[in-house]
Amino acid sequence: MIPNLLKVPYFKSIEAELNHLKAPTIAISRPDGLGDVLMTLPMAGAIAEKYPNAKIIYIGIDDLGKGILEKCKYIHQNIYLNDFKGEDDRLVEYIKSLKIDAIVQLFKNKMPSIAKKANIPYRIGTFQRSYIRSTCNRFVYIRRGHGKVHASLSNYKSLKPLGINPPEDYRELRHYIDFSPENTIFKDLNRSKYILGVHIGGRTEKRFPIKRYCQIAKMLMPFNIQIVFIGMESELSNSQDAINNLPDNIINYIGRTSAADLISLINQLNGLLSTSSGPMHIAGILNKDIVALFQKSKNAQTTKWMPFGDNINILLDPNSNTDSIENILNEDIYSTILNKTSLKLYSEV
Secondary structure, eight states, X not given: OOOOGGGSGGGSOOHHHHHHTSSOEEEEEOOSOHHXXXXXXXXXXXXXXXXXXXXXXXXXXXXXXXXXXTTBTTOOEEEEGGGGTTOHHHHHHHHHHTTOSEEEEOSSSSHHHHHHHTTOSEEEEETTOHHHHTXXXXXXXXXXXXXXXXXXXXXXXXXXXXXXXXXXXXXXXXXXXXXXXXXXXXXXOOTTSEEEEEEOOSSGGGOOOHHHHHHHHHHTTTSSEEEEEEOOGGGGTTOHHHHTTOOTTEEEOTTOSOHHHHHHHHHTOSEEEEESSHXXXXXXXXXXXXXXXXXXXXXXXXXXXXXXXXXXXXXXXXXXXXXOOTTSOHHHHHHHHHHHSGGGGSOOO
């Protein structure tokens, strides 16, 4: 039975306490993958709006997300847990030195325990999770809806103790995300063409065969389009042969960019073809055309991971009995790119 939250002290707001501090230091902890990090960025913008003098710290890991976090307007300092591997005592002392007033915990790892040891006064987490109940002292009760609630909204609801309430629609959070990609020059890009990025990676079970992407690229060759394959070298798996024999209209940037340069490259695209992945969310935030391939099974959680952006096109695998996306037809992907992106504004070759 869920308690009456208004009558439980640990569910009370700390808004008055933070306002009394004039310039509070507030941390967001989400040491997770790129897509999960992106879904927390609206929180930083909302905190900055509510507490203009606050110092906002983000606790993450040093991966692709670093290229975003370092450029986020609303984050003043980043802590990467990779820098403290096997050194929990040093991490506790470092956290203490930052004099953090409140921390929002969004991930099941060692940080809730670290924050408690560091004596952070207000430690916020989700009531339903037992490891949070033993380490935090301010709680929120979040109904996540088994994938029916957008991830950014689920995270945002954790700000309620700070006096920040969520909107009805996740798209209203987009204006809180503000980061400036590097202005890297990619000489291979032809600005007179529609530049379509193809992210070949994502979680293993969500990947679309590279040979199928190549087939779609060949179908698009009659049009004024340039296709750029992007991703990490580790995402190639067993597809190196396909990469070595790419069609003429594909540029291969797989494994050739840093995290910051990958974000800059996505910023210079017109659109992105991808499965549900971190680069898909970056492209959505940067308002690129999106053609996204999603599973249709009950575990797909399409609503939860819907990208931001004005032109989002989702293609679902017609087979609802598997977690595959390989049943999506090349012809359907081709037709969506041709008719529902701004490619139609570019004249044919």
